[in-house]
Amino acid sequence: MAEQLWVSAKRWLYTTNHKDIGILYLITSLFLFAAAGVLALTMRTQLSAPDNTLLTANIYNQFVTVHGLLMIFWVLSPLAFGFANYIIPLEIGCRDLAFPRLNSMSYWFFLFSGVMMILSFFFGAAPDLGWTLYSPQNAAQFSPAIGFNLGAGALILMVVSITMSSINFLVTMFKMRAPGLKLRHMSVFPWAILVTIFMMLYAFPSFLAAVVLLYVDRAFGTVYFSSIQGGSLLWDNVFWFFGHPEVYIVLFPAIGIIADIIPTFARRPLYGSKYVIGALVAAALISFVVWGHHMFVTGIGIVSTKLYTVTTIAVSLPFDIIVISLIETLGFAKLRLKAPALFALGAVANFIVGGITGVFLASVALDYALRGTYFVVAHFHYIMVGASIIGLIGGLYYWFPKITGRMYDEKIAKVHFSSSAEHNFCYFTIYIVARG
Amino acid sequence: MAVSSTQVQFDSLFGLFTYLAIAVSIIVFSLLIYFIVKYRDRPSSRQPNDTPILGKLPRSRGHAKSVVVTVSLSTIILVVLIIGSFGAIDNILTPPQHVCPGCAMEVTAHQFYWQFTYPNGTKPYDTRDILRVPVGENIRLNVTSADVFHDFGIIGYDIKTDAIPGRTNVVWFYPHTTGNFTIQCFELCGVGHATMKGTLMVMSQAAYSAWYDSTVVH
Ligand SMILES: [Cu+2]
Ligand SMILES: [Cu+2]
Numbered sequence: 001m002a003e004q005l006w007v008s009a010k011r012w013l014y015t016t017n018h019k020d021i022g023i024l025y026l027i028t029s030l031f032l033f034a035a036a037g038v039l040a041l042t043m044r045t046q047l048s049a050p051d052n053t054l055l056t057a058n059i060y061n062q063f064v065t066v067h068g069l070l071m072i073f074w075v076l077s078p079l080a081f082g083f084a085n086y087i088i089p090l091e092i093g094c095r096d097l098a099f100p101r102l103n104s105m106s107y108w109f110f111l112f113s114g115v116m117m118i119l120s121f122f123f124g125a126a127p128d129l130g131w132t133l134y135s136p137q138n139a140a141q142f143s144p145a146i147g148f149n150l151g152a153g154a155l156i157l158m159v160v161s162i163t164m165s166s167i168n169f170l171v172t173m174f175k176m177r178a179p180g181l182k183l184r185h186m187s188v189f190p191w192a193i194l195v196t197i198f199m200m201l202y203a204f205p206s207f208l209a210a211v212v213l214l215y216v217d218r219a220f221g222t223v224y225f226s227s228i229q230g231g232s233l234l235w236d237n238v239f240w241f242f243g244h245p246e247v248y249i250v251l252f253p254a255i256g257i258i259a260d261i262i263p264t265f266a267r268r269p270l271y272g273s274k275y276v277i278g279a280l281v282a283a284a285l286i287s288f289v290v291w292g293h294h295m296f297v298t299g300i301g302i303v304s305t306k307l308y309t310v311t312t313i314a315v316s317l318p319f320d321i322i323v324i325s326l327i328e329t330l331g332f333a334k335l336r337l338k339a340p341a342l343f344a345l346g347a348v349a350n351f352i353v354g355g356i357t358g359v360f361l362a363s364v365a366l367d368y369a370l371r372g373t374y375f376v377v378a379h380f381h382y383i384m385v386g387a388s389i390i391g392l393i394g395g396l397y398y399w400f401p402k403i404t405g406r407m408y409d410e411k412i413a414k415v416h417f418s419s420s421a422e423h424n425f426c427y428f429t430i431y432i433v434a435r436g
Numbered sequence: 437m438a439v440s441s442t443q444v445q446f447d448s449l450f451g452l453f454t455y456l457a458i459a460v461s462i463i464v465f466s467l468l469i470y471f472i473v474k475y476r477d478r479p480s481s482r483q484p485n486d487t488p489i490l491g492k493l494p495r496s497r498g499h500a501k502s503v504v505v506t507v508s509l510s511t512i513i514l515v516v517l518i519i520g521s522f523g524a525i526d527n528i529l530t531p532p533q534h535v536c537p538g539c540a541m542e543v544t545a546h547q548f549y550w551q552f553t554y555p556n557g558t559k560p561y562d563t564r565d566i567l568r569v570p571v572g573e574n575i576r577l578n579v580t581s582a583d584v585f586h587d588f589g590i591i592g593y594d595i596k597t598d599a600i601p602g603r604t605n606v607v608w609f610y611p612h613t614t615g616n617f618t619i620q621c622f623e624l625c626g627v628g629h630a631t632m633k634g635t636l637m638v639m640s641q642a643a644y645s646a647w648y649d650s651t652v653v654h
Binding site: 056057058061064129130134135136137142185187227228229230231232233263264266267268269270271272273274275297298299301302305306309310313314316317320321323324325327328330331332333334335336337345348349352353356357359360363364365366368369371372373 | 442445446449450453457460461464465467468471472475476477481482483484486487488493494495496497498499500502503506507510511514517518520521522524525526528529530583584585587589594595596597598600601602603604605606622623624625626627628629630
């Protein structure tokens with residue numbers, strides 16, 4: 001018995017197989033999803049009654065921050081890369097990723113950094129200033145807890161993990177495709193992963209620089225971000241240069257999955273697949289010149305403001321192409337509304353709502369009223385949960401038989417879908433409340 | 437009735453965005469629902485002749501025409517929105533050069549209160565968190581912070597600006613009606629963030645001048 005346990009533990013500890021690591025990624029990120037969900041539910045309980053005393057202001061701020069960081073870094077991306085690990089080698093016809101040991105190392109860095117992030121609660125206080133970690137509140141003077149340093153360390157480790165795995169996928173997808181499989185023959189999911197990797201490669205260095213300098217500020221008393229001479233705006237710029245592409249980094253894999261699921265269940269090829277892929281590339285490129293829309297109210301000047309309004313509104317064009325192509329795929333189809341298809345179509349519907357309200361926030365004139373309100377909260381939860389998470393859950397059902405060798409229960413899946421649909425009720429109310 | 441110039445401006449622009457958003461949503465969602473209902477799997481429905489087959493590259497499908505139509509229709513809508521926004525941006529970001537004496541205040545955010553300083557140097561400590569302004573005048577505020585990143589916003593006025601240490605951001609508005617409005621911080625700035633509130637007291641011009649003239653210069 002003990003012998004068997006050791007054998008199986010050894011398998012999962014020492015594995016370098018892409019399928020095993022994919023499963024590890026999926027399971028770990030689902031656990032962290034549960035952890036982030038508990039934080040969210042506790043916060044909503046606190047907010048359910050006025051002057052509730054369930055959480056102190058201090059703890060509440062820690063929950064807000066760690067919920068956001070966990071969801072963005074340790075749930076959305078790893079869930080997507082769990083699928084990528086498992087599926088990409090199968091879809092492009094290679095035996096494993098280019099560097100299997102590096103792949104295993106990425107996973108363990110991801111796991112340990114996630115644990116570190118959660119442990120930060122127990123070292124004074126977890127980061128407590130929102131996931132954007134604005135300067136100068138992130139300075140030791142305002143947030144002295146050791147837990148914050150632990151959280152910053154966790155973010156650095158996570159970026160290391162992401163960098164290792166993006167190089168791994170990049171080499172695999174360029175060098176190890178089955179003979180004759182041209183890049184343009186790949187379906188949208190591998191393409192979405194490829195575009196995501198490029199965005200990671202260009203966005204994360206900015207974030208890494210920000211967090212490393214922040215760490216140095218906190219540990220050794222430098223003044224990169226705590227300086228009153230523009231420290232705040234420096235943080236804003238380096239953070240959001242990464243921050244906007246990051247939204248697409250967590251969204252594109254889900255779009256890829258949706259664009260694979262819908263044709264399967266519609267039993268027709270994806271409408272205009274090369275335009276969808278082109279649109280992904282275009283959106284990825286534009287995503288690097290829109291970060292100023294997060295700084296509209298910081299006083300960046302009239303010209304920059306107008307420029308970022310135009311680029312941000314323009315970035316919605318590629319997404320229009322994607323949505324329309326996904327809808328047109330259903331034309332003259334024979335659509336089976338099984339669980340994965342329901343989740344995929346639900347994600348499209350949510351994405352339309354989230355996308356349209358995003359255009360509101362692209363206009364600086366409206367930002368002057370909407371900044372910092374629940375309108376923004378509702379918008380990005382529609383994108384991050386409504387589109388990304390729902391799309392990824394569609395992927396979970398879609399590939400469940402492939403990964404486990406058994407079929408999921410269609411009834412349970414449909415109940416799951418209808419309960420997920422209720423989030424719409426929650427977030428749409430938030431849009432309305434925001435204007436109240 | 438609108439309470440300030442900024443609210444008038446916000447409401448008209450938000451209205452434009454909302455009408456177009458509703459129109460676009462109706463078109464896209466009816467298309468989506470129509471396709472799902474019409475082309476769902478029924479015993480009578482025809483098997484498509486280009487169903488993807490495992491192990492074979494799917495046949496390519498789709499016209500550039502659809503992309504062109506989508507992009508041009510969207511562009512028209514987006515250009516309308518950009519033009520609408522530009523007018524408002526110019527207005528918001530071009531504060532009036534000259535305002536009445538006593539109508540340009542300094543706002544300093546602190547963890548966790550608002551400090552208002554008047555042109556004559558008055559810093560009413562007893563009434564910090566209270567900003568008195570006259571109705572029917574352009575008001576210009578220079579907003580900054582003494583410690584961390586805050587955001588100064590007036591609920592109902594639909595106007596905001598970040599309060600950043602080492603930096604001064606200007607915000608201006610024209611109150612239409614007298615009354616009290618809530619000033620609030622809109623950037624998570626620490627444990628007291630939720631209670632970082634103040635009051636904007638819009639007074640009649642006579643009442644304001646009487647109060648302003650009575651303040652002691654420190
Ligand atoms: Cu953004
Ligand atoms: Cu504040």
